[in-house]
Amino acid sequence: MEGRERDTVRTRRVVLDAAAKVVGTHGSGASVDAIARQAGVSKGGLLHHFRSREQLLLALAEDLAEQFTAAVYAAVDPRDHAPGRLVRGYVNATFDDLLDGSTVPEQAVLAATLSTVPGVAEVLQRDKQRWKEAFDADGLHPQRALLIVRAADGAAIAGLYEGGSDPEELQHARELLLALSRDDGPLVNL
């Protein structure tokens, strides 16, 4: 990579991380000024890389979707070739995040804020479609996969309205979902 290109990549990374932090704390009220300050760059420098506040939030939504996808694939056990290996990666990536220390309030504010930004819905719908195709190729019955993934998502936010998460309960929930992803029998007759 050329020096200038490397600097561009690095600056974009610093700005996106700063944007996630500021928007996750202050919600839709977060200004470009506040994000630039958090990133340690000038407002002009920020706007050189992201043309507007809206473009920055759109790039942030894309980046978060990519980061989560990368975390799931990194959590897939390379020795696991049984149906449901991607679902198990999804469960493990989600619970690893939760047990690592709670950033759930910030993530909820961030997701809620981004969901109202024009263009973000289309980015997320494309991401959803990619997940659907990946789960279809993962070998579990689609409803079994959906149930496990939704329950992992539910566990991820439960701490918000339950006054925190108990690590032992999280571990039990993870084991339940992993067991469900390994059972080849019918889950329910529909």
Add this chain to the structure above:
Amino acid sequence: MEGRERDTVRTRRVVLDAAAKVVGTHGSGASVDAIARQAGVSKGGLLHHFRSREQLLLALAEDLAEQFTAAVYAAVDPRDHAPGRLVRGYVNATFDDLLDGSTVPEQAVLAATLSTVPGVAEVLQRDKQRWKEAFDADGLHPQRALLIVRAADGAAIAGLYEGGSDPEELQHARELLLALSRDDGPLVNL
């Protein structure tokens, strides 16, 4: 109810609804002034009913937990006496909310904001304990109940990071969860 008592109940209701709206949109930055303005009462009037911003947010957390509990019990079919009737009420109340029009971004910001207010965690933990006891008495295996409830919660927030919810998909997810709550056989051997 005496006239003055009725006025107190009515004013508290108006202020709590206004607080939910303002905090759900503006997050933790919402001021007592903005909430009083939204409620159409004076700041002094608001502080007569709720001593401080923190007390108001604590009362709001209690009120939201009570409202959701009431919605779940209202959604329980009075003719349904089979195990899992409360779980079915939970699923139906959650999906009715989702299909009624999305206030998910506001609710996520509201839950995230309230979760950081001192004293709210204790309110929510007591609510969680009441749910646990109610589900234990509902007759399903605790892990089956947990799985269904978590998956309903996951469905409730999925729209946030999927760029919206498809009503048909929501209906399928609801039917899957209701079917799981009716199957008396073992879900998975743990």
